[in-house]
Amino acid sequence: MxxxxxxxxxxxxxxxxxxxxxxxxxxxxxxxxxxxxxxxxxxxxxxxxxxxxxxxxxxxxxxxxxxxxxxxxxxxxxxxxxxxxxxxxxxxxxxxxxxxxxxxxxxxxxIEPEDIPGLTDGYGKNVFYFYTYPSALDLQRAVDDFDGGRFVLDIAETPIKCPVAPIEFACLANYYFTMKGIRDRVQIAMITPMESVFTKPICSTIMGDILRERNIEVIPNFSLAEVDSDKGTISSYDGHQEHFDMLVAIPPNVxxxxxxxxxxxxxxxxxxxxxxxxxxxxxxxxxxxxxxxxxxxxxxxxxxxxxxxxxxxxxxxxxxGEPLIDGFDGHSNCFIETGFNKAHLIDFNYTQQPVPGTLPLPMVGPFSLLKETHLNHLGKLLFRWYYWNLLLHDRLSGPMELFLPTRMSTLGKDPSYLNRKAA
Ligand SMILES: Cc1cc2nc3c(=O)[nH]c(=O)nc-3n(C[C@H](O)[C@H](O)[C@H](O)COP(=O)(O)OP(=O)(O)OC[C@H]3O[C@@H](n4cnc5c(N)ncnc54)[C@H](O)[C@@H]3O)c2cc1C
Missing domain, CATH: 3.50.50.60 (FAD/NAD(P)-binding domain)
Structure with a gap:
């Protein structure tokens, strides 16, 4: 055997x-x-x-x-x-x-919060995370009590799981504080070690605009070196400092x-x-x-x-005993929640940036790429059912693979988009 x-x-x-x-x-x-x-x-x-x-x-x-x-x-x-x-x-x-x-x-x-000096000191007081269930529940209680001030989301370093999760989190914070009626008292900032909010340049510009439209401050090129929870400050390796009333950190992922x-x-x-x-x-x-x-x-x-x-x-x-195939092209796709019951959707691989189009059916959708829609949001909510009932059991192989192919398909996508954007 x-x-x-x-x-x-x-x-x-x-x-x-x-x-x-x-x-x-x-x-x-x-x-x-x-x-x-x-x-x-x-x-x-x-x-x-x-x-x-x-x-x-x-x-x-x-x-x-x-x-x-x-x-x-x-x-x-x-x-x-x-x-x-x-x-x-x-x-x-x-x-x-x-x-x-x-x-x-x-x-x-x-996550390894201990890797950043001071990050764990104020945990549960004015420092929180959300990348695990216990920490997200602690944050839930704190967000409930939060009545105003500087609400800072900080990505300590990259890579992280689900690189769009910080964008979604910031947008949902905006949505939540708006619904709670205290948005005018909350200053939301997203601090990242990257040059911009996402790795793919054009998508990054679009996501950056979405954050700015929601009055979310974006501070790039900030690699987290230290947290002082008593003073309510974070410092970067090159000596910059930012103040927070509540810090939601994405600790180093390892x-x-x-x-x-x-x-x-x-x-x-x-x-x-x-x-x-x-x-x-x-x-x-x-x-x-x-x-x-x-x-x-x-x-x-x-x-x-x-x-x-x-x-x-x-x-x-x-x-x-056969030769291996060099078959993986880096294919990735993700809904991006933007709040107010809407979401974006992106599909890309090692070499191709996200462009507009439709998924999973070319021309039909129902989901729209690089566009904020209610249907995309519905897709995000349906994803949990799909995860538990189809994905983990591998019930998507066979004919279903036509709709979600392993290698990224360009059918139904607008290839001229990147040239137009670059011009
Ligand atoms: C906030 C957040 C939002 C996300 N949103 C999305 C999304 O919208 N869409 C999306 O596609 N992905 C999303 N993801 C990412 C997605 O959940 C992960 O990429 C995916 O679960 C990775 O699967 P995996 O099998 O590699 O690891 P995991 O599912 O994490 O499984 C790893 C397993 O290894 C076990 N393990 C680890 N070390 C040991 C050890 N030494 N001994 C024994 N067992 C061990 C663990 O117990 C665990 O069960 C999100 C992630 C986060 C944190």
Missing amino acids: KRLLILGAGTGGCMIANKMRKQLPPSEWEITVIDKSRNHYYQPGLIFLPFKLYGYTDEKGNVRDTTDFIPAGVGFVEAEIQRIDHANHRVETSAGSHEYDRLVIALGCH GPAVLDESGLGDGNGYCVTHPKSLQATRGEDIFVLGDCTNVATSKAGSVAHFEAGIVAENLLRSIR
């Missing part, structure tokens, strides 16, 4: 477990998933939770038992992964060691330490991964997907979904 081991039962791990159980005969391949937790959180809900929007008031509906998504015929082990011994094809865990013939790593990434400790990581816990084949560059029987890769695209569930198609294909090729 051969063994496929999948590390991590988050978005990427569940999808690949479902895909591979359909592809590999149970009489020949044993498949086991290992994760330290049985709780699977719906992370896109974290932007709504602090503001109690659209029914997102607590964990209800946003956390499920991981084993609900592990298909029949796949084993689940609840254990902490402590070392990947790739020379000997073995993984050491808190519950013993497991040997493998092929390994998939989908261990995600997480990959799991076990990847660095096992010689597979890039020093920040991200697995050094071939950007197109998704094979680990330091282990030929290892494939990687989701937030723990170091590939230069967004850390998003949509990316893990598109990567899963390539990882599955290359696992099968590697088992058959």
Whole structure:
């Protein structure tokens, strides 16, 4: 019996477990998933939770038992992964060691607030986060009590999970304080280490305009060095200081330490991964997907979904001894909530910037790219049902792939847009 081991039962791990159980005969391949937790959180809900929007008031509906998504015929082990011994094809865990013939790593990434001096000192008083469920619930209580002042959202450093989440958070803060009737007493600022609010230049200009229209101040090129919660200030490495009454920080995001400790990581816990084949560059029987890769695209569930198609294909090729395909193009898409029941939508890859058009059906939609619509907002809200019921179970393969192809499609998109914008 051969063994496929999948590390991590988050978005990427569940999808690949479902895909591979359909592809590999149970009489020949044993498949086991290992994760330290049985709780699977719906992370896109974290932007709504602090503001109690659209029914997102607590964990209800946003956390499920991981084993609900592990298909029949796949084993689940609840254990902490402590070392990947790739020379000997073995993984050491808190519950013993497991040997493998092929390994998939989908261990995600997480926040490390302790990496910034002073960031944890004022936690729960005037400093908050929202990238985990407990912290988003703490922030919810604080936002409820907030009566005015400078409300600062600070991205400590990049990369972060879901790079559009800060834009959405700032827009939803604007929406929330407006509905609460205190917007004139709240000064919202978004502080980022990047040159602008997003990585893709034209989309970044559009998103920057959206923030400015909502009277949200954007402060670029600010890399967070230190927080003084007593004085209510944050300082950058080049000596700039900003004041806050409430700080909502996005602490440094890092990959799991076990990847660095096992010689597979890039020093920040991200697995050094071939950007197109998704094979680990330091282990030929290892494939990687989701937030723990170091590939230069967004850390998003949509990316893990598109990567899963390539990882599955290359696992099968590697088992058959065939050459791998360089199939992953960096495809990513994301709804961007802008408040007042509207959202934008973007679709892009390693080389192509977001342009206007429609998704998933060319010319038909119903969702509009690079445009703020109520239907896009509805799509964002429907995404949770789609995540729990279709995505994690891999019920989107086959004919459904025509609508959401692994490789980005240019059908229904306006290719002349970028030239016009650049002119
Ligand atoms: C605020 C926010 C908003 C977001 N919004 C969107 C959105 O709108 N659209 C979108 O596409 N994406 C969004 N995302 C991103 C999306 O949730 C992630 O990209 C996706 O879940 C990544 O999947 P993954 O499998 O790589 O990691 P995860 O789903 O995080 O899973 C990693 C798993 O590995 C396990 N693990 C880690 N280390 C160990 C260890 N040492 N031992 C054992 N187990 C371990 C963890 O317990 C976890 O279960 C958002 C994220 C955040 C934080």
